[in-house]
Amino acid sequence: MNIVVCVKYVPDATADRKFEDDYTVDRVGVDGLLSELDEYAVEQALQFREKREGEDITVTALTVGPEKAVDAVRKALQMGADSGVHVVDDAIAGSDYLGTSLVLAKAIEKVKADSGADLVLCGMASTDASGSVVPAMLAERLGMPQVTLASVIESQGDQVRIKRDNEGSTEVIGATLPIVLSVTDQSGEARYPSFKGIMAAKKKPLETWSLSDLGLDAEQVGLSVAYTQVEDTTARPPRTAGEIVTDEDGSGAGALVDFLASKKFI
Amino acid sequence: MSEVLVVIDHADGEVKKPTFELLTIARRLGEPSAVFFGSPEQGDAVAEKVKKYGAAKVYVVDDAQIKGYLVAPKAEALQQLAEKTSPAAILLPSTFENKEVAGRLAIKLGSGLITDAVDVADDGTTTQSVFAGNYTVQAKVTHGTPIITVKPNSAAPEEAEGAGTVEAFAATVSDAAKTAQIVATQPRQSTGRPELTEAAIVVSGGRGTGGNFEPVEGFADSLGAAVGASRAAVDSGWMPHAFQVGQTGKTVSPQLYVANGISGAIQHRAGMQTSKTIIAVNKDPEAPIFELVDFGVVGDLHTVLPAATEKVKERKG
Numbered sequence: 001m002n003i004v005v006c007v008k009y010v011p012d013a014t015a016d017r018k019f020e021d022d023y024t025v026d027r028v029g030v031d032g033l034l035s036e037l038d039e040y041a042v043e044q045a046l047q048f049r050e051k052r053e054g055e056d057i058t059v060t061a062l063t064v065g066p067e068k069a070v071d072a073v074r075k076a077l078q079m080g081a082d083s084g085v086h087v088v089d090d091a092i093a094g095s096d097y098l099g100t101s102l103v104l105a106k107a108i109e110k111v112k113a114d115s116g117a118d119l120v121l122c123g124m125a126s127t128d129a130s131g132s133v134v135p136a137m138l139a140e141r142l143g144m145p146q147v148t149l150a151s152v153i154e155s156q157g158d159q160v161r162i163k164r165d166n167e168g169s170t171e172v173i174g175a176t177l178p179i180v181l182s183v184t185d186q187s188g189e190a191r192y193p194s195f196k197g198i199m200a201a202k203k204k205p206l207e208t209w210s211l212s213d214l215g216l217d218a219e220q221v222g223l224s225v226a227y228t229q230v231e232d233t234t235a236r237p238p239r240t241a242g243e244i245v246t247d248e249d250g251s252g253a254g255a256l257v258d259f260l261a262s263k264k265f266i
Numbered sequence: 267m268s269e270v271l272v273v274i275d276h277a278d279g280e281v282k283k284p285t286f287e288l289l290t291i292a293r294r295l296g297e298p299s300a301v302f303f304g305s306p307e308q309g310d311a312v313a314e315k316v317k318k319y320g321a322a323k324v325y326v327v328d329d330a331q332i333k334g335y336l337v338a339p340k341a342e343a344l345q346q347l348a349e350k351t352s353p354a355a356i357l358l359p360s361t362f363e364n365k366e367v368a369g370r371l372a373i374k375l376g377s378g379l380i381t382d383a384v385d386v387a388d389d390g391t392t393t394q395s396v397f398a399g400n401y402t403v404q405a406k407v408t409h410g411t412p413i414i415t416v417k418p419n420s421a422a423p424e425e426a427e428g429a430g431t432v433e434a435f436a437a438t439v440s441d442a443a444k445t446a447q448i449v450a451t452q453p454r455q456s457t458g459r460p461e462l463t464e465a466a467i468v469v470s471g472g473r474g475t476g477g478n479f480e481p482v483e484g485f486a487d488s489l490g491a492a493v494g495a496s497r498a499a500v501d502s503g504w505m506p507h508a509f510q511v512g513q514t515g516k517t518v519s520p521q522l523y524v525a526n527g528i529s530g531a532i533q534h535r536a537g538m539q540t541s542k543t544i545i546a547v548n549k550d551p552e553a554p555i556f557e558l559v560d561f562g563v564v565g566d567l568h569t570v571l572p573a574a575t576e577k578v579k580e581r582k583g
């Protein structure tokens with residue numbers, strides 16, 4: 001069995017994130033890393049393998065992104081994935097949901113042809129765009145059951161059951177492998193790469209694919225053919241500094257309630 | 267005028283406020299047709315509600331073949347409805363589930379998708395609030411039928427009489443869409459407080475509560491507010507995940523957000539930074555949350571909040 005875990009390389013959320021002149025996200029001039037929410041997906045892939053000791057299970061980490069995005073795959077290999085795939089092509093830059101999901105789906109199909117794709121694992125959202133749509137779109141494109149936003153995952157044989165927090169309820173979802181599964185940050189802390197893991201990662205197979213390797217051409221993806229177009233981006237003006245009072249002998253509560261009244265909240 | 271499909275947000279036939287916001291927005295783009303996934307018996311009652319906000323038609327899609335499976339059947343039904351009506355746009359309330367429905371629908375229709383819009387102009391230009399609220403982005407769908415998911419509190423609902431003609435729509439759900447089965451559903455218990463994403467006022471607590479949410483809840487109740495929590499409070503098991511505000515929880519955009527014992531991490535800000543007015547109570551004057559506030563109290567929430575609660579009650583009489 002082979003698990004494909006999709007990992008995205010994103011700008012560091014705690015640093016300055018900005019847009020380029022063509023309104024695409026600056027992914028090259030800023031510090032990037034494996035999206036923290038995709039670490040949970042890698043973790044669940046590794047746990048899936050560990051829980052099913054004795055079975056022959058491999059984990060392939062897949063990313064689509066610029067040159068530096070290979071770091072996301074490397075991190076996944078250090079954590080314990082067995083092999084990596086980096087899809088990189090200038091023509092992909094600026095892809096929207098439709099373009100990105102197309103490239104990912106084609107790449108997953110190629111992995112499947114080479115070594116199988118019985119479980120496609122994703123994070124719940126990227127930490128930059130936070131769309132939370134790509135996993136559902138992969139399920140649509142690959143014709144696999146969609147089992148998304150899992151906080152608890154159980155599997156036996158080819159059956160998988162998950163717990164999903166919905167708007168007004170918690171649901172248990174069941175499906176039969178192969179599936180597309182996305183996991184939330186409630187699914188369990190991700191491990192840190194060990195020193196041994198970091199050394200071992202250097203020897204693990206890592207392939208680089210371009211669009212033509214996937215049977216796609218530049219007219220099918222990227223900014224120029226995107227189905228959506230960004231027309232403007234504006235930095236939000238910093239909030240004007242508010243009034244800060246220090247509570248002394250109960251003065252804070254009085255000032256707080258006066259403020260609420262002045263704004264007509266009471 | 268072209269139809270604009272608006273997917274109704276409801277809990278067992280009880281129409282929720284974001285629906286009225288979406289209908290108000292839809293009127294800028296064309297003639298709103300509301301889409302109700304639910305029990306046909308509830309169709310007429312739902313139509314009464316949505317016609318007050320301008321719904322000319324109400325498509326009732328019997329969800330007997332839909333509700334037992336995750337996401338895929340709804341996308342199929344909407345595809346069939348879109349093919350029948352050739353709408354000018356399709357609007358959905360921005361929930362996790364609806365975003366997934368919209369994603370699959372975008373592929374089926376070959377249409378562009380914009381998620382988490384906080385505004386839609388009459389020419390279809392959307393506004394999104396991105397990077398934890400630090401940027402706003404103007405964008406437009408350029409291919410196919412615009413599919414747009416819209417966040418709660420993105421417009422003030424405005425009434426307008428619509429015909430509200432009920433039309434049953436028989437969707438065909440393929441076997442391929444029935445592969446992820448909902449085997450059990452446990453409804454969350456109602457707290458009796460307003461819904462987090464819809465509330466005009468949200469009062470949240472973080473690690474600084476030390477696990478005692480009573481001061482936070484008491485203050486929330488005095489203001490008629492919803493209660494929220496930081497991930498630290500959720501991870502500690504003090505509050506259920508459904509209350510989490512932030513990147514991996516709910517995004518709220520209320521008139522007033524009160525953060526108590528919350529430091530203001532970027533992932534928390536992502537869920538509340540677009541609130542109109544922000545207040546914080548925190549004992550650390552250096553807490554980053556104070557960079558955002560309109561008003562802040564440096565103090566212990568365990569003394570400030572109960573005292574403030576009493577004062578609010580006095581004023582309200």
Ligand SMILES: Cc1cc2nc3c(=O)[nH]c(=O)nc-3n(C[C@H](O)[C@H](O)[C@H](O)COP(=O)(O)OP(=O)(O)OC[C@H]3O[C@@H](n4cnc5c(N)ncnc54)[C@H](O)[C@@H]3O)c2cc1C
Pocket residue numbers: 006007008009025035037038041062063064065095096097098100104121122123124125126128129130131132133134135228379380381394396397
């Ligand atoms: C602020 C912002 C807003 C945007 N809004 C829109 C919009 O409204 N409409 C639109 O069409 N596009 C939009 N985009 C573009 C869109 O985000 C990109 O196409 C992006 O590559 C995929 O979406 P996501 O990051 O939101 O993925 P999500 O759906 O949040 O990703 C979920 C999971 O899918 C997997 N995944 C996603 N991308 C990759 C990748 N490149 N490599 C490997 N795995 C991956 C990961 O497992 C991830 O956890 C926006 C981009 C930004 C930065």
Ligand SMILES: Cc1cc2nc3c(=O)[nH]c(=O)nc-3n(C[C@H](O)[C@H](O)[C@H](O)COP(=O)(O)OP(=O)(O)OC[C@H]3O[C@@H](n4cnc5c(N)ncnc54)[C@H](O)[C@@H]3O)c2cc1C
Pocket residue numbers: 036037127185471472473474475495496497498499510511512513514515516526527528529530531532533534537547548549550553565566567568
């Ligand atoms: C991928 C990812 C996603 C995340 N998603 C979210 C999310 O959705 N939502 C979220 O909230 N976080 C999220 N986080 C976590 C986030 O980074 C912070 O760790 C979290 O928000 C901290 O919660 P807190 O402010 O309650 O706790 P802390 O940061 O520990 O702050 C506690 C604050 O309480 C104050 N305090 C202590 N005692 C008192 C008292 N008696 N009275 C008044 N003040 C007091 C302290 O001064 C301090 O400022 C995410 C993190 C990651 C990596």
